[in-house]
Amino acid sequence: MLTTHRILPLLRVYGHRLCAALLLLAAFLPYLHAAEWTYTVRPGDNLWEISERYLKGTEFWPRLQEHNGVTNPLTLQPGTRLRIPVEWMKSEPSPAKVIRVNGTVELITAEGETRPLKAGMALASGDTIRTGSNSSASVEFADGSRMLIATQTSVVFDTVGAFQGTGVVDTSLRLQRGRVDNQVRPQESNSRYRITTPAAVAAVRGTAFRVNHDTDRATTFSEVSEGGIRVSAAGVTREVGAGFGTATEEGKPPLEPRALPLPPNVLDLPKRIAEGPVNLTWPPVRNAVAYRVQVSTQIDFSTLIRDELIVEPRLQWQTLTPNTYILRLRVVDAIGLEGLNAEHTFTVHERPQSPTPRSPADGATLNEQQVWLAWSRPGNIASYHLQVARDPVFTKDL
Numbered sequence: 001m002l003t004t005h006r007i008l009p010l011l012r013v014y015g016h017r018l019c020a021a022l023l024l025l026a027a028f029l030p031y032l033h034a035a036e037w038t039y040t041v042r043p044g045d046n047l048w049e050i051s052e053r054y055l056k057g058t059e060f061w062p063r064l065q066e067h068n069g070v071t072n073p074l075t076l077q078p079g080t081r082l083r084i085p086v087e088w089m090k091s092e093p094s095p096a097k098v099i100r101v102n103g104t105v106e107l108i109t110a111e112g113e114t115r116p117l118k119a120g121m122a123l124a125s126g127d128t129i130r131t132g133s134n135s136s137a138s139v140e141f142a143d144g145s146r147m148l149i150a151t152q153t154s155v156v157f158d159t160v161g162a163f164q165g166t167g168v169v170d171t172s173l174r175l176q177r178g179r180v181d182n183q184v185r186p187q188e189s190n191s192r193y194r195i196t197t198p199a200a201v202a203a204v205r206g207t208a209f210r211v212n213h214d215t216d217r218a219t220t221f222s223e224v225s226e227g228g229i230r231v232s233a234a235g236v237t238r239e240v241g242a243g244f245g246t247a248t249e250e251g252k253p254p255l256e257p258r259a260l261p262l263p264p265n266v267l268d269l270p271k272r273i274a275e276g277p278v279n280l281t282w283p284p285v286r287n288a289v290a291y292r293v294q295v296s297t298q299i300d301f302s303t304l305i306r307d308e309l310i311v312e313p314r315l316q317w318q319t320l321t322p323n324t325y326i327l328r329l330r331v332v333d334a335i336g337l338e339g340l341n342a343e344h345t346f347t348v349h350e351r352p353q354s355p356t357p358r359s360p361a362d363g364a365t366l367n368e369q370q371v372w373l374a375w376s377r378p379g380n381i382a383s384y385h386l387q388v389a390r391d392p393v394f395t396k397d398l
Contacts, residue, residue: 041080047073094142094162095122102303103135138302143169145184151307153178179212199250218250245337261331261339278317290332320348353378
């Protein structure tokens with residue numbers, strides 16, 4: 001049962017943002033406990049010392065006493081478990097780390113300095129990442145959670161820290177525009193991972209989800225592939241589970257959750273392609289208004305070499321360098337929600353070099369009945385395809 005004393009701390013944290021919208025991960029009770037840290041009392045502990053050690057000030061000890069129903073704050077039974085709202089706790093820096101960068105990506109530091117973002121950089125509270133066209137960056141937080149920042153996206157790292165002495169990570173991000181793909185580790189320690197957009201606040205714990213804020217439409221789209229979120233706005237709350245999504249327009253209630261579109265069929269796409277122009281075509285999906293195309297050379301999609309919306313079920317390149325690529329496709333429906341992923345791995349291999357004829361010489365006349373043909377062997381060639389004709393355009397075979 002959801003009791004009043006568990007809901008009030010959440011209202012104090014997020015109440016001032018509910019005028020836009022509120023996304024909270026939690027369909028059930030374990031998600032509600034994400035706003036609290038549990039401390040096990042040690043011999044000699046008292047509420048004043050615990051407040052001094054872990055909380056923002058000793059003035060919190062009466063609130064801690066009331067919150068846990070402690071009779072005597074000076075004498076605590078060892079082994080007692082105290083519930084502490086994380087909003088009361090001290091925070092200390094715990095930088096995030098840039099894992100991969102592709103294309104043109106900028107770091108704007110908290111001090112206002114702009115520099116190119118590079119892998120290995122540490123990100124502190126107040127930093128901003130901006131990705132350019134067809135560019136991306138991947139960031140890992142102290143608890144192992146990861147965020148893929150897609151093309152044309154701006155995200156501010158408002159808080160990148162941890163609660164002092166607890167191992168509880170506190171991550172608060174502000175998505176100004178664009179899209180982020182999140183893989184949040186299940187948090188036994190009640191770490192927090194929050195994303196704010198102009199239309200919503202997402203507080204998540206142990207889930208895989210995408211957030212896209214479309215500034216032109218003033219709408220935030222949320223799609224869940226694992227776990228669940230609770231979307232609240234304008235006095236209306238929706239439970240959104242895995243495989244579902246919703247859209248929240250600024251100042252309006254979230255739409256009724258709807259099933260995400262199923263992935264396109266990629267079974268017939270080629271697995272090996274010769275170097276040169278690349279054309280990939282898949283069967284059109286009924287009611288699809290567009291397709292999201294993402295291509296990476298990393299199996300975990302920590303960088304994107306292509307990220308765009310296309311209308312036709314066809315993808316083309318003039319050339320792709322030899323490598324192994326992973327294609328990720330999803331359908332975009334009529335309201336703008338992106339569906340479940342289809343993935344296809346393919347390899348672009350070098351086109352073999354043509355051998356050079358050695359004998360007989362070009363234009364030579366031979367009188368022998370038995371003719372030997374010889375040519376060079378470029379590279380590691382396993383076999384050859386030989387054709388002989390009576391005319392230069394090969395219309396008259398022998």
